[in-house]
Amino acid sequence: MTDTPSPWTTAMPEAQFELMRRILAAPSPVGLEGAMTYGVLAPYFESFAPEGWQLHQYKGHAGVVLDTHPGCDDMFKVMLIGHADKIRMQVRSIGEDGKVWINTDSFLPTTLIGHEVKLFSENPDAPGEYRVIEGGTVEALGAIHFADPGVRAGDKGVKKEQIYLELQIHGENKKQQVLNLGVRPGDTLILDRPIRHGFSPDTFYGAYLDNGLGCFVTAEVARLIAEAGGTDNVRVLFAIASYEEIGRFGSRVLAGELRPDAVIGVDVNHDYVAAPGIGDRRMQPLEMGKGFTMSVGAIASEQLNRIIESTAREQGIPMQRDMVGVDTGTDGMAGVLAAVDCVATSIGFPIRNMHTISETGNTRDVLAAVHALAASLKALDKLPDPHREFRDNHPRLDQAGALGHQGAEKPNTETPEVSD
Structure with missing residues (x-):
């Protein structure tokens, strides 16, 4: 939808914003997600999916999965998960x-x-x-x-x-x-509040950014991968889950059914810098407009995170590290909750006023997530053997090198930020 070399540095094209608006506007409360999955996303998937890709459907919920290599269970399987359900x-x-x-x-x-x-x-x-x-x-x-x-x-x-x-x-x-x-x-x-353009540049607001945004990102990553000719060595499962708002039940069913080797939850995050009255809690300074977020901690795989972070740096895509402690709080936990052995992490975008009628986001953060994930999938596809890559290269803290004092001079290695 754009010819810009670095889309995350410019305004989102209006056609793409309209797609995002339609996804977020679909009435899809918990247990009744079909308006988003079948009414908007399934037709969109079908509009660009190459021959041979397959859309999986389910009996107990209205979640869907677009599969790049159906039936190829020996391939390394990566599942991206957004959740369609809204607070009901x-x-x-x-x-x-x-x-x-x-x-x-x-x-x-x-x-x-x-x-x-x-x-x-x-x-x-x-x-x-x-x-x-x-x-x-x-x-x-x-x-x-x-x-x-x-x-x-x-x-x-x-x-x-x-x-x-x-x-x-x-x-x-x-x-x-x-x-x-x-x-x-x-x-x-x-x-009843569809999203609208905000007053400040590249912003938008409305109800249920949580988590129509994750579904939009998952769908747009699928489109980019399809336009790039698909993947050769990695089977990608673009999943739209249900039941997240009541305990992340839908995503664990998808993980249990398809048994992915890697899970990447895609969900909203908090703008802690703008959050009122929490200064004394000393939260990490995640901020709207500064790029996508990547979870560190809990079950987040350091190996998978390394690939995403390295890819984002190579592409010049702004990224913020998010400390998540014991739980990512997202569908990134799907694999471990479903007792499936897989690497996992969670990708997000800082928003304000979560779980209100005036949730607020920045289109550049959303586009940063889209393109970072698409590039990361391509990087995974280039690995000679993804199965062995993750089995054989777990971080070893007993092999950590000594680190001494580095002085007070500020190094010139700041993470790229979104230009105004």
């Missing part, structure tokens, strides 16, 4: 006054108040048929005038049990008006 709010109960009480799932209750949502209701008379109600807003207090003094002063918060959907129901038999719509406990709600 649900109807909890219906009040006599017409209020539709809902759960908040992984949202802070206060971040939901006043925002528009879509309610997807399964037709009680025709199971499997879904209808959508638009125009409702999430509320809790109704008005500041009805809040107790602690809430009005900001000393107290809003409890999740206070959250309801406002459908502007009025008149007689308010509860029955809702029941007549066929709305029932368990029906799904999602935030």
